[in-house]
Amino acid sequence: AQSVTQPDIHITVSEGASLELRCNYSYGATPYLFWYVQSPGQGLQLLLKYFSGDTLVQGIKGFEAEFKRSQSSFNLRKPSVHWSDAAEYFCAVGAPGGYNKLIFGAGTRLAVHP
Amino acid sequence: EAGVAQSPRYKIIEKRQSVAFWCNPISGHATLYWYQQILGQGPKLLIQFQNNGVVDDSQLPKDRFSAERLKGVDSTLKIQPAKLEDSAVYLCASSLSILGSGANVLTFGAGSRLTVL
Numbered sequence: 001a002q003s004v005t006q007p008d009i010h011i012t013v014s015e016g017a018s019l020e021l022r023c024n025y026s027y028g029a030t031p032y033l034f035w036y037v038q039s040p041g042q043g044l045q046l047l048l049k050y051f052s053g054d055t056l057v058q059g060i061k062g063f064e065a066e067f068k069r070s071q072s073s074f075n076l077r078k079p080s081v082h083w084s085d086a087a088e089y090f091c092a093v094g095a096p097g098g099y100n101k102l103i104f105g106a107g108t109r110l111a112v113h114p
Numbered sequence: 115e116a117g118v119a120q121s122p123r124y125k126i127i128e129k130r131q132s133v134a135f136w137c138n139p140i141s142g143h144a145t146l147y148w149y150q151q152i153l154g155q156g157p158k159l160l161i162q163f164q165n166n167g168v169v170d171d172s173q174l175p176k177d178r179f180s181a182e183r184l185k186g187v188d189s190t191l192k193i194q195p196a197k198l199e200d201s202a203v204y205l206c207a208s209s210l211s212i213l214g215s216g217a218n219v220l221t222f223g224a225g226s227r228l229t230v231l
Contacts, residue, residue: 004156034219043118043205043222044157090156094218101147101170102220104156 002027004093004105012111013081021076021108023091032094033074034102035065039087047089050074061085086112116140118223120206126229132194135226139187139208146183147220148191149205157205163189196230203227 003026013019025031032051036044048059055067065076074091088109092102119138127133139146145164149157160179162170165186174181178197183189193200204227207220 006156036222041224043224044207044220045222046219049219092156101159101162104149104158106154106156 002031002093002095002103004091004103006089006091006105006108008108009106010109010111012113014113015083016080019076019078019081019085019110021089021091021110023074023076023105025072025074025091025093027072027093027095030069033065033067034092034094035059035063035074035076036090036092036104037061037087038090038107044090047076081110081112083112083114086110118206118208118221120204120223120226122226123224124227124229126231127196129198129230130195132192133196133228134190134192135204135206135228137189137191137206137223139189139206140210140221143208143210143221144186145209145218146189147207147209148181148189149207149222151203151205151225153202160191160204193228196228198230201228201230 005024007022034049035047038044047063048057050057050067058064063078067074088107090107091105094102121136147162148160150160151157160174161181163183166183181191203225205225207222209218209220
């Protein structure tokens with residue numbers, strides 16, 4: 001069965017610092033991979049996705065993520081964090097050929113210090 | 115395009131009462147999902163519709179939860195009777211998807227926050 005692990009429950013960074021949020025997945029083949037962001041009281045907004053091809057994908061708001069098959073990882077990165085990036089971030093996996101449902105990780109809550 | 119609409123945004127009920135949530139997906143989106151997000155956890159799929167048929171309800175507590183999607187557009191999720199552990203945000207999502215493809219993006223609504231006292 002598919003599963004997603006986000007090892008870090010909370011992360012705090014200073015504004016302007018770089019950021020990396022970790023995501024590991026369990027799936028027998030190459031899944032479809034997603035990162036969503038959720039601000040307080042809001043639904044989930046798609047940051048980026050990986051379906052195939054280039055393993056480094058660019059998303060909105062200056063985020064990028066790299067798919068590493070050997071490590072079953074899809075870590076999210078941003079070179080310089082802004083205070084408005086404070087939110088909860090969810091990694092999700094979808095199964096190719098399946099019914100398009102997504103399995104989500106437990107999320108990482110990001111705090112940004114001024 | 116208009117997003118996924120959900121109502122109500124907030125609902126407080128006593129345990130053993132009933133509640134219903136409504137979702138209007140993005141126009142033309144064939145697939146509709148209801149997710150439950152308990153505080154501090156990631157969203158968990160409750161039920162997935164393809165047009166007006168159910169394709170996955172394996173994690174729906176069918177003794178108390180029900181959902182329908184009449185005419186393949188709007189959907190309603192009902193809880194009766196509610197328990198304390200049903201306190202959560204109920205997220206509706208939709209996608210322009212083809213079964214078997216997998217490569218589709220879910221668009222989420224803002225959610226309906228339920229508090230059961």
